[in-house]
């Protein structure tokens with residue numbers, strides 16, 4: 001395996017980690033807002049808070065890891081993406097910052113508030129939507145080179161159906177992932193009211209998820225035939241992912257084996273995410289940038305990989321400890337102790 | 342292709358973001374150590390007050406960490422958004438410490454989550470305190486790694502440029518550049534010092550507001566003692582930083598000292614104004630610059646005459662330097678007087694005016710941090726990578742940077758107000774007297 005392939009696999013894995021944990025977080029904010037607005041905050045807020053509080057900072061680090069690693073392994077991405085993404089990423093950053101900081105302010109300093117909960121919930125949907133534009137841009141067709149500098153064509157971007165179908169998919173996926181996960185988490189907390197409510201949401205969002213996923217594949221066909229063909233060449237991965245999706249919803253429907261259901265959920269998205277990634281190979285920004293020509297020098301690459309291995313040896317046990325104490329600890333999940341500082 | 346307005350606005354936006362982040366980042370670096378010290382003393386002396394100190398500081402810390410994390414995420418991405426040409430080059434040379442930093446963040450974030458949510462979960466308090474060690478190490482290491490990167494910008498090495506190509510790249514040599522030892526040490530010590538004086542400000546303020554609780558007196562004493570140690574160390578390492586500059590970046594030192602002609606027996610110029618190249622109304626300390634630069638009152642110090650005018654840093658950094666050093670000296674003196682007075686039972690330290698000065702010490706230290714960074718960064722101008730890449734070459738070419746400046750300024754305003762309100766409410770609703778009373782009640786039941 002070449003060094004650049006190792007690099008991109010590691011980064012893609014971390015991005016996947018971010019997508020999943022952040023989806024749970026963003027969706028939870030939305031459901032919390034929903035329950036506050038419908039005066040049923042007693043049902044959901046507790047469970048959501050208990051899950052989110054100890055892990056929110058860790059979620060953010062996954063994102064930081066991804067973009068720092070990207071610039072490290074593929075420094076040219078800083079030039080291409082840095083130049084074109086100023087506006088879209090700045091908007092995501094502002095939303096992300098307000099949402100993240102106010103989560104802490106509200107949980108520890110200020111009392112709950114309806115307007116605030118709504119803004120928090122909506123921000124959680126706008127963030128994935130605005131980040132998802134980066135995927136759209138990477139497909140090519142929206143960037144032109146002017147005097148050797150890349151420039152983003154905003155008009156083409158915002159009038160393309162591909163953009164909007166990716167935006168829709170990202171939002172629906174967030175709501176679905178979060179609902180399925182929280183069904184399981186609330187079930188473990190023996191909070192059956194919350195679990196049943198989340199189950200309903202998960203079922204509601206499953207159909208839109210399937211429709212928007214299929215819709216995107218169709219969009220691709222019109223947008224960029226080359227990329228469409230690459231997607232078709234890994235059709236079997238997408239197919240397995242689809243099967244896992246059906247099994248997940250079936251378990252959900254039958255109220256059976258929620259633990260297995262969450263594992264299947266993660267596997268379904270992992271397969272789809274990696275299938276998409278493989279179909280993108282070798283382009284980072286179609287057609288200007290591939291992982292080969294943007295790769296850093298060999299010395300730096302080896303140094304980064306060594307640091308990654310050492311770092312992982314430190315992190316994986318720590319992460320396991322974190323999950324053991326908060327996600328897999330029965331007493332904590334059920335809220336038996338309040339041990340907050 | 343250089344887009345002048347984009348260069349200008351990128352500089353302003355970087356400046357605003359970093360100046361804002363550094364306040365919260367400094368708190369993030371220093372406070373975990375102080376929490377650890379307080380908790381340790383509490384456990385060792387079986388004194389509940391110190392344990393509560395740790396607990397209350399940790400509660401406030403959650404708020405400042407939140408702002409530190411989000412503004413750090415912003416600056417991390419802004420580096421690529423505003424300086425894409427620079428990051429493309431720097432990525433090849435110095436990505437290693439930046440990558441290491443993310444592991445430090447990870448480590449810190451994980452254990453901070455655990456620490457905050459397992460208060461009283463462990464039978465043995467010591468075990469809980471041990472969780473702070475990775476938090477403190479993670480926070481300090483993130484400061485170390487980012488400062489290594491900044492040091493590299495001041496003293497780039499570990500590569501060769503042949504025909505415009507970067508070759509012979511040695512990531513470790515780039516990291517261990519000559520600017521690194523003094524810079525890292527100075528940044529860490531100033532963070533610890535600033536946090537000690539900031540928390541001391543709060544204790545002094547509570548005493549001023551009429552609280553007579555022993556808790557505040559204990560905390561003030563502990564913090565002034567620690568602050569004194571860190572302040573003295575800061576001044577010593579600051580002196581080494583001056584020697585580093587004299588050797589490797591003489592133009593920065595010369596501009597900071599208004600030392601225009603290369604000369605021996607150089608005096609240290611304090612304050613004053615510059616009138617047509619003439620220094621007026623300044624306080625001159627004979628030989629002091631030669632001592633600062635080379636530890637020798639007669640040594641020759643390189644002046645700005647050795648550099649082409651278009652490579653001179655802006656001369657106003659002189660005031661930044663003076664301000665930082667004055668505050669440093671002042672804080673050493675203040676904490677020393679406080680400790681002497683306690684020892685000798687002088688009572689003036691309990692007067693209102695003296696306590697107000699202690700209250701001012703925290704904000705003053707933060708100002709010194711800002712002045713120090715502006716000195717270091719503006720003093721590096723016109724270079725982004727000293728001697729290799731000028732600032733305008735690194736900047737973005739895209740439009741709308743000015744608009745982003747407005748948006749982000751609004752963001753920082755909201756974050757500043759929100760964090761202050763949240764902290765205020767947190768402690769106002771739960772003063773120490775109530776918390777101690779409640780604990781007593783609970784133990785009684």
Ligand code: HDD
Pocket residue numbers: 495520523524525527528531532534535575576578579580582583586593665666668669670706707709710711712713714715716717718720
């Ligand atoms: C509480 C804050 C604080 C205080 C009291 C001082 N400093 Fe400082 N100084 C910093 C906070 C700081 C800093 C923020 O940490 C800087 C900015 C960049 C850096 O490396 O450290 C810095 C930079 C800095 C530099 C420039 C280094 C460079 O550009 O590479 C010098 C020469 C000094 N300091 C010297 C001193 C001296 C002689 C002090 C006497 C007491 C002093 N500082 C007090």
Ligand code: HEM
Pocket residue numbers: 351352353355356359360363420424487488490491494714715718719722725732
């Ligand atoms: C990661 C590496 C860093 C990069 C790429 C970077 C880059 C820059 C650039 C390009 C400028 C604009 C120069 C100008 O305005 O003339 C700047 C200014 C500044 N930087 Fe750095 N810097 C880095 C590290 C730091 C660090 C660690 C700090 C401390 C918090 C810092 C603090 C500042 C400040 C306060 C300014 C404003 C200076 C001014 O008034 O111009 N920088 N930096």
Ligand code: HEM
Pocket residue numbers: 057060061064362363365366367368369370405406407408409410411412413414415416417420446447450480481483484487488528532
């Ligand atoms: C160019 C300069 C800088 C960049 C790019 C940067 C980047 C970041 C990033 C991405 C984070 C968020 C990490 C997370 O998600 O947990 C962060 C937080 C942090 N930064 Fe910065 N940083 C810079 C300057 C500094 C400096 C100069 C210091 C210390 C002196 C510092 C210390 C910290 C600390 C301790 C945190 C953790 C948050 C906290 O505990 O408050 N950073 N920084």
